Amino acid sequence: MSDNKNKIFPLETSLKNSYMDKTKPLNHAKSGSNAIEHKKVTNSRLNGYNIFDKTGLPTPVIEQWRSTNITKDYKENYLIGDNKPKFDKQINEIFHCSVHGFDTNVFALLNGWYYSTPDKVLQTLDNGIIVGSLAVAQQKYPDLFDDYYNEIARPDSHGFNAINAAIFTDGLFIYVPDNVKSDKAVQLIKMVNRDDNIMINTRNLIILGENSRLSFLHCDDSINQHKGLLATNTEIFLKKDAQLDLYKLQNLNNNTTLVNSTFVKQDANSNLNVNVLTFNGGIIRNEFTIDLTEEGANADISGMYLMDDKQHVDNQVKVIHSAPNCTSSELFKGVLDDHASGVFNGYIYVARDAQQTMAFQKNANILMTSTASIDTMPFLEIYADDVKCSHGATVGQLDNDALFYLMQRGIKESDAKLLLMYAFVTEVTNKIGIDALRNSVDDMVKKRLRGDLSICDKCILQCSTPDLPVEFEIDMSKI
């Protein structure tokens, strides 16, 4: 048995200490909003704390964490959460987003707190969408919190999710009323800017009413090179016929660890498209738990990762087919260079009676060096017979025949390799539904592959300089 099992890590101690006074569960919320917290939020804090007290932080002793070891982070000292920052700079002074043709409603979290002027802390947009601080929304819309808050999150799944429920500071709240279809994407930029090592816990709640539609862009950025431990829980509800396009862009410094858990409940005929685009980060773990609870729901989850150095990425994607006639697909592709390591654990669960299920899963990887590694675990657990399920996983290299073909046409080896890597991930990036975003991600991929994309000073979308589009000198269509 591993020593880790009984060891108490410094971080666990400080997390427990951060919540010493269990009789005053409001201290985290209060430091921000001075208001009384919704009872359900408070109760889930207590519940989360109780669970964490027993489980502590996850270590590789736990099956689901066997391939992702964060224990070295647990030995560090962190500032646990931060006080709410003063709004002293406009968002666009901290970052600016200058992708041409890509117009979004931008919202920001800074060091775990909703960052805006007081009048914009919770807004109703022209199209009726309500967006703003979760801490504020819980006071203003208690009914919605009664119905949705902590309904699908699983604080018992592991220590990060338990402690997140207990000590989160703030997060984003989005409510899209029935029949509202937004053309303009909502963009959340989560920034960390502290001169200390910091652990930040945020929590988002997103509710899409019947027959509504939203594009949501969720960006995780580092602004400096300080060590960060970021944990996020996001609960998403898609009512009947709703559609959510969710894009996660992750470009964090190599000292940062991100553990983010997204829980989705989908009603009849709802549609979820997810694109997880991981460019940089020390350790990134993305967990999805998607429950297709009524007939006709569809979830399309894809992801791409380009890791190098000693970076580590771990995608855990569980799709639960609870109802008949639902469809899902998982497509994750990645390139691992240097000492980078990756994990993919797809999980399709088809419940008894979830007949006529169609579920597909694919994970493909390219290892560029003999020091890179990948663990891939595409799982199927199926209890209904009238289903079409398949999965596949591959690990390999760039196709030597293709490489030779390109070089024979006069392309130098390094360029040819870049081109093939780029071509490899386009199956994922091509799924991005917003043209301007797809183009800029495309450019980012190229830059990333050339090693030009490190963490940006500001918003990652600013990485694409429109005047200087990144191009390989080869016409892809000719391959």
Next chain:
Amino acid sequence: MSKFINFAVLFIFILNRNQMKEEKENENILDEVTTSEYKYGFYTDIETETAPKGLNEDTIRFISKKKNEPEWLLEFRLKAFRYWQTIEEPNWALLNHPPIDYQDIIYYAAPKQKKQAESLDEVDPELLETFNKLGISLEEQKMLTGVAVDAVVDSVSVKTTFQDTLAKHGIIFCSFSEAVQDHPELVREYLGTVVPHTDNYFAALNSAVFSDGSFCYIPKGVRCPIELSTYFRINAANTGQFERTLLVADEGAYVSYLEGCTAPQRDENQLHAAIVEIITHDDAEVKYSTVQNWYPGDKDGKGGIYNFVTKRGLCKGNNSKISWTQVETGSAITWKYPSCTLLGDNSIGEFYSVAVTNNYQQADTGTKMIHIGKNTRSTIISKGISAGKSNNSYRGLVRVSKKAENARNFSQCDSLLLGDKCGAHTFPYIKNSNSTSVVEHEATTSKISEDQLFYCQQRGIDTEKSIGLIVNGYAKEVLNKLPMEFAVEAQKLLAITLEGSVG
């Protein structure tokens, strides 16, 4: 103390392929299936000698003493036992069963027979009858197909046939106990080198209490001219079965080895925790085939064998090859992952599996392919078939270590569901640390298509036979890997296992 004993039966078969007529292939095996009852569920009333129920160091000393073992082997057992006491039963498999009371099991049972029979006259007539019922003749002359049989009943080997023929080639094939007495140096050299007692919980248990099994050594450059076979049978009640097989193929040697298992029909569950170790040296090849047909329990899930088996092969030498073929139709619970460690450069590992579960059976089975040497290759073909209220999981690991330059793996894991109350699951683990390797895994889950069923029915074949036909076709790729005699047997078993599964 029980008067009767369980036996493991070790038989050695020799197959003469030339005698196989093409007709055999055309034989419609399904016609021969007349009953869905478990055919081997009888119990033989044989006088047996047993150890007292329960497990402690005294039990182990008792077993070791009974078998007249050298001190080092007793130490081997005790070390394993002490380790076993410190660990817990694994729970990661997708299996449900009530806790096993390890103190409620008899760990040693042997037919009362002084030593291995020199001639058939010395074998208990009841035993001979048992083997005849199982369709296995111990009388060399009477063997239709020329199969050499070594029979081990409950915990001890009863009879080995064709030993003389084998001896001519310098092949050692005998019961494990005999090997300990006659070839202690070989046993000591290889025992536990592929499956150390620390491998897992059940391996530790087996290492402490194993009773008998078979031992086989093929010397340098010898291609074993006959198929060797172990036939295991559990006979007595309340008894665990812990046999241990050790197979060594020296440089350039080849052997094809078959293993079959049956047990009487009983209401209580019985534990079977065996170990098989295979070592292949340079250029050697071992083909290991299993048709596992332990009693699966009745249609309500009562009774049946708990089959927790550790099978590992080590391709120690360059250009060596180990091939596992298994047809798993029996047992209430199957927990089994025959593995290959591909240590030698250019070595090859193969795993072909058909696992069928019906009624309340549970199977969590698959393989591990550990690529360490350069240019190592592995192939995994797994066909799972679930019916009734059963659950059938494939669980497999493919690991490519940093040094395994140009390693290749291909895995294909298909599941077929018959009915809407069963489950079919696939849990592949791929861990790759080498950029020059290629690993591919594919899997599908489906049911028998209405079109296929109607097509067969339109030709006059009833639903049940149609399903048998289609399922056998589905499993063909694996069944083809079995020696002919076994293939026919296996096809019958598939059909029998699935009888009554479709309403």
Next chain:
Amino acid sequence: MLLNIKDLHVSIDGKEILKGCNLGVNNGEVHAIMGPNGTGKSTLAAAITGREGYDITSGEIIYKGQDISELSPDIRANEGIFLSFQYPVEIPGVSITNFMRTAINAQREYRGEQPIAAGEFLKKMEEKKKLVDIQSKLTNRSVNEGFSGGEKKKNEIFQMAMLEPTFAVLDETDSGLDIDALKVVANGVNALRSENNAFVVITHYQRLLDYIVPDFVHVMYDGKIVKSGGKGLANELEEKGYDWIKEHVQNG
């Protein structure tokens, strides 16, 4: 009368496809059923052979004097009804030899006969293979797997020859065949024609009927047989096209 279909109404998923179909076939006869796509020809074949999902809402299928509409497909097959599939189904891993042996023995068991001896079976296989000009060793080939379109159709006729049905429906057996394969298929069918059996040939085109000459030709439209006649009707149809039938129907 061998087969007598009376006012047959058949629905699929609640949608009525056959809307009062009548057809009488005697021993020794060959009937052709023609008609445009989607008029219910294949539905008729499915109803006769007992395919699941084809609900007979009213009417009767009398075969050898007995209403067979409640019988399972395998019983009907063993009573001598054979369908040459429009789209033969692939059954991976099941050799044709094994498949045919199983089918023949099922038939024999149904009749209370002993299973066929291996030698007799192999002899029969060789004989019938010649009939449809199959050269390959069927032993090693799975049913329809990897077969070309022509091979699949030849294989259907081969199976028919093996099973020696009393009543056979050939559902668009000519589709996708080149002229040589068409001749082979037709010769096979003609060789099997006798006073003790009958055929229904479903086809779009008159072409096949040049080789398998029918005694009667029926035209099916909108779930009914709207016109019947002799061999000449097929030629007339070829000449005038199906619009002629539509007009014919509309004008009552």
